[in-house]
Amino acid sequence: MVDVTERAKQLREVAYYPGCALEGSGNGYDVSTRAIAHELGLKLRDVKDWNCCGAMEVKNIDPKIQTYLSSRVLSQAVNKTHNNVVMAPCNGCYHNLKKAEYDLAYDENSREVVEMLSTKAGHQTYEAGQAETIHALDWIKETIGVDGLRGLTKGKLAGLRIANYYGCMYVRPRHIFPEKDKGPGSESTSKPHFMDDLLAAAGGVNVEFPLKTACCGGAHTLSDSDMSTKLVLNILQAAEASGAEVIATECPTCHSGLEMHQIRAEKRFGKKTNVRILYFTQLLGLALGISPRKLGIHTNISHSLDFIREKGLT
Amino acid sequence: MRSIAAIERRIEEIQAKPTANAAGELVGLGEEVLEHWICARGETPTHAKKEGFRLLALHRQGAKGDPSFNACRETCRELIYHYNLVTLEPAHSDSVKRIQLAALVAKHLVLFVGGKMEVAGLGEFCCAAKPVRKNEAVAS
Numbered sequence: 001m002v003d004v005t006e007r008a009k010q011l012r013e014v015a016y017y018p019g020c021a022l023e024g025s026g027n028g029y030d031v032s033t034r035a036i037a038h039e040l041g042l043k044l045r046d047v048k049d050w051n052c053c054g055a056m057e058v059k060n061i062d063p064k065i066q067t068y069l070s071s072r073v074l075s076q077a078v079n080k081t082h083n084n085v086v087m088a089p090c091n092g093c094y095h096n097l098k099k100a101e102y103d104l105a106y107d108e109n110s111r112e113v114v115e116m117l118s119t120k121a122g123h124q125t126y127e128a129g130q131a132e133t134i135h136a137l138d139w140i141k142e143t144i145g146v147d148g149l150r151g152l153t154k155g156k157l158a159g160l161r162i163a164n165y166y167g168c169m170y171v172r173p174r175h176i177f178p179e180k181d182k183g184p185g186s187e188s189t190s191k192p193h194f195m196d197d198l199l200a201a202a203g204g205v206n207v208e209f210p211l212k213t214a215c216c217g218g219a220h221t222l223s224d225s226d227m228s229t230k231l232v233l234n235i236l237q238a239a240e241a242s243g244a245e246v247i248a249t250e251c252p253t254c255h256s257g258l259e260m261h262q263i264r265a266e267k268r269f270g271k272k273t274n275v276r277i278l279y280f281t282q283l284l285g286l287a288l289g290i291s292p293r294k295l296g297i298h299t300n301i302s303h304s305l306d307f308i309r310e311k312g313l314t
Numbered sequence: 315m316r317s318i319a320a321i322e323r324r325i326e327e328i329q330a331k332p333t334a335n336a337a338g339e340l341v342g343l344g345e346e347v348l349e350h351w352i353c354a355r356g357e358t359p360t361h362a363k364k365e366g367f368r369l370l371a372l373h374r375q376g377a378k379g380d381p382s383f384n385a386c387r388e389t390c391r392e393l394i395y396h397y398n399l400v401t402l403e404p405a406h407s408d409s410v411k412r413i414q415l416a417a418l419v420a421k422h423l424v425l426f427v428g429g430k431m432e433v434a435g436l437g438e439f440c441c442a443a444k445p446v447r448k449n450e451a452v453a454s
Binding site: 168172173190191210211213214215217220224227230231234235237238241242 | 381384385386387388389391392395396411414415418419421422425426428429432
């Protein structure tokens, strides 16, 4: 049994794997994650010379290559960054590192492929169990905790009605997340609540949102844009019907999909929605008194600055 | 069996004019959507119930051998949850709002399953652009 305090101490300094999306379209997520880490006294050590996790593109062509690519990230964290806890805020990266961990633990063929490619590439082969991958939600929840955040934020988000949108890759498939569904205190794969818990601690009012893990159509966005727009529009409308003013996100693909298709839904289908879209790290940053600029809110596609001012969050 | 487009239209009608007795119809529409998916896989839709609902049994049948179909598992469960809310407390002041939300949930199911049927069998965990690329390759 791990002592909770020891665990919190261990996670105060983690290997940080931003992944490709956070260097591009999801830059606001990266900036706000680093800003709150600084504010909370948590240390992020970037994984040295990291590479793509394999995302969806590689996985659909050759899943073993995806396993290898993710295993190299984990190898770099353990052997070059010297930290065996990898924090990945992107749902796609988080999912893929978890999947690689699972494959390497249970699939002999995956181990052989990873061994062969690692040797060829000239780096140490990652072996299952050498590192632990966590999400940004786990990281905040386990280091600062709900009570800690409540004390630090002093209800700054009071009255802000939030729909927490987790997307699909944070919880699926269940078997690659053995630490979830372990009863009180653990995350749930059917009704995730870590983001709800953190934002409620900052004073936010979480609305009952029925599509919190529904598909955003991210993978369809280029092959069938109308389908993605319809799925996103439905999520936005459901959030508004639930009474939300803001959708909190924790995945750069979902986030940019929601933002882009919110605009496209109006242009293509004449359906306008007004719900705002912000990363949960941006909302927590505002609650901690960090300026919107330092949280990269101005880099989001959708415009939220007036709304933030109106709500007295600056 | 109605077409996917006809089911979507009917859900939109309910969404626009929600009435307290539409909860059962929305669950039925959800079942029809899943029947489409199961028939497209060459199977006969079950009439069994899981946890008291055919919708959940149909989802389980549809996900057998295709784990990516679990991406709509919670959507099915949310639809049942809203059905329960409305039918157990029909006089509740939020009943109309609950029907509206149930309609949005049902619509997500239609959109998701309809989208998946277009790319069925391709992609490893999630949906993929593979069929489009394949068609492009054939065309060129």
